[in-house]
Amino acid sequence: MIKKGLTLAIAALLMVSNSFAQKGKTVTFTGNVKFRDTENKYPIYLGKYEGEGFNRAFKAIDSTSVDKNNNFSFKVPADKPDFYQVRVYYFDRIDFWADKDNIHVNVRGIDTAKMKIKNPPYIYMENTSAANDLINDVNLASYLHYQSQIAAGQEMYKASLAKEPKWIEYSKDGYDRVGKDLNFRIKYLINKYKDQPSVLYALNYLSPKRDQELIMSTLDYLIKKFPNLSQAKARKKEILDGIAQAEKIANGKKAPDFAYPDVNGKKWGPKDFRGKYLIIDFWASWCGPCRQEIPHLKEVYKKYKDKGLEILAVSVDAKQDAWKKAMAEERMTWPQINAQESKPVMAQYLFSGIPYLVVVDKEGNIIEKNVRGESLDKALEKIFGK
Structure with a gap:
């Protein structure tokens, strides 16, 4: 009995020792x-x-x-x-x-380059096991995708200069092709490294809407395999919350209300435009594509204003001076407000990139989201006709 008790005591001591070794x-x-x-x-x-x-x-x-x-x-x-x-x-x-x-x-x-351009390099991590091999592989896929996007943009530009109809038509799908290629590579890596907790990193590259089945099945597998992996549980909750919010802002649902001040301190929000069709334009002074869309919005406003269309520009600029300077340069004639603390409204409307335009009907219901250029024109033609 003494020997058995001593054995148990030593075993317990080793367990305590090992637990402290991890700390x-x-x-x-x-x-x-x-x-x-x-x-x-x-x-x-x-x-x-x-x-x-x-x-x-x-x-x-x-x-x-x-x-x-x-x-x-x-x-x-x-x-x-x-x-x-x-x-x-x-x-x-x-x-x-x-x-x-x-x-x-x-x-x-x-x-050290004289002309600095946004083109992040690929950085390879040495001495890695499978967990970080996954991150190396995902980052390589992402880097190659970015280079392919640049090439697709250059091809579109060269096709427009050549004025070759078939080449122009082909080049229009360039971004979609490279996007599908990245999606395929990421899915391959998720299947390859599904037994690694770090596969969570790869899931960030998938669309919760388009790839929901693979994302949720991978998270469920991780939660079962690693019961203490709190990151997987938190990610699943975040996605489920996002799905619930997406249902709240589906086409036909009420546009979430908000209120931010203009330069004079007057607050505006979607509810102030009841009885009018409304374009909510989320933009920022530093966003090139946002600024490029403004001339088109001016054309749209001129064309449909008398038919009952209004625009509410919501800047997500953190610096008011930059917002005011951009407004002075662009000379937009519709209400302008500044959401310096933009995270709440971005969470309401579920967007992370700008420009992000939302079309709302007279009753305040969402008609279309994430439209601009040609897609905005089509949405408005459905309302007002050509």
């Missing part, structure tokens, strides 16, 4: 920067995204700088495996799954 567990993330920040303007951050949906934001938990050999390192908490991100001078961002991999990256650092 304080870390992995190492190291990097080498090709072009260092010689002016010491920018730190290198370690952080993670916190919050859900439109309230999700990056939060730094540590920072550092490079040594004399342009190297840097972080000790990353790994008691509870999770996604983290390293930001190098705001130019390079590396997402990774902190569990057991000691990761190394080589990054460019400061952009």
Whole structure:
């Protein structure tokens, strides 16, 4: 009995010892920067995204700088495996799954090009196991997709210059083709790495509406395989909440109301336009496509104003000065309001990119969402005729 009791005591002690061994567990993330920040303007951050949906934001938990050999390192908490991100001078961002991999990256650092363009590089993480191999593969697919988008845009431009009808018609589908290609690659990677908790990273590249079945079946599989994977449970809840909200703003449903001030402090919202057809234009001063759509909106407004159409421009600019400057430049003649705190209205209408236009009927019901250019024209022709 004494021997048996001693054995049990030792076993219990080992269990306690092992549990304490996990507490304080870390992995190492190291990097080498090709072009260092010689002016010491920018730190290198370690952080993670916190919050859900439109309230999700990056939060730094540590920072550092490079040594004399342009190297840097972080000790990353790994008691509870999770996604983290390293930001190098705001130019390079590396997402990774902190569990057991000691990761190394080589990054460019400061952009030394005379003409700086938005074309994020592909950064390969070394020393990775399957969990971070997935992120490497997804990032490569995303990088190639971005390059294909650039090529598709260039082809459309060259086709328009050549004025070759068949080439113009073919090039119009360029963005759709490269989009379908990315979707196929991401689905392949999800099936390949479905046993990895980090497959959550790949799910972010799918559409909750179009790919709902695969997303939900993958989440259910993860929750069953990893009962303590709180990230999978939170993601499932977020998607279900999004589906419920999408039903609330389906075509034919009431447009969610909001109220934001114009330059004089007067608040406007959809309810102020009852009895009129309304275009709600979510835009910002820094958004090129938004500014490019404005001349078309002026044509639309001129054509249909006397037939009962109004426009409400909702800027999501965080800086009022930039908003006011853009308004002065664009000279729009319809009501202009500024949603400096834009996350609530973006969550209501379920959009993350702009321009985002919503067409509302006289009773305040949604007719169409996410329309512009030709699709906006078609929506209005259904209402007013040609």
